[in-house]
Amino acid sequence: MTDVKNSGELPGLVPVLRGHGLRLCSWDDGSERDVEAWLRGVTDPDFHQWNTPLKAVEDMAGARESIRSKLAATANGTGASFRVADAASGTTLGHIAVNDIARLTRCARVGYWVLPEARGQGVATRALALAARWALTDLGLHRLELGHALGHTASCRIAQRCGFLHEGTLRGAMCEAGRRDAFRDVHLHARIATDPEPALP
Incomplete structure (x- = not known):
């Protein structure tokens, strides 16, 4: 999209990104299917094993509000959240987001999850490749960070496949699963705009 090329700003809606058999597009808080998929994604036990959301989502109302908060971040230019869908069928497979966009330093953090039935198919790798290319070119970011417990x-393998180099370990940087009183270490990966783009199989 030429109107956001190297601008570090979003036009209020995320663009549609296509490639690697996927379609990345905006979530729709008015779609029951989108809200239901979001709810399943963020209440899945595997998601909670590796993530401790700041605000728990437990029902459709909470899922809808969570999507709205992501749309608001896109509108104010601090984030960009994509629904990851199969390019042919349109079926929702997961979520990927470019979060905490800092215009001054042109840096952001990326995060993702995949629905249980879509795991083991390279969805996160393919989605990360698409989102990273967009963020480091059209959006004009210089650095993308990826942290995982x-x-x-x-997640470590996904980061490495997509050219995110392991830069170190952040001590006690993430809450333990389901807790606020205990912490765990985080692997920090990052990719910068001048890094070569890896070729996916």
């Missing part, structure tokens, strides 16, 4: 080997 120590021991989350699947």
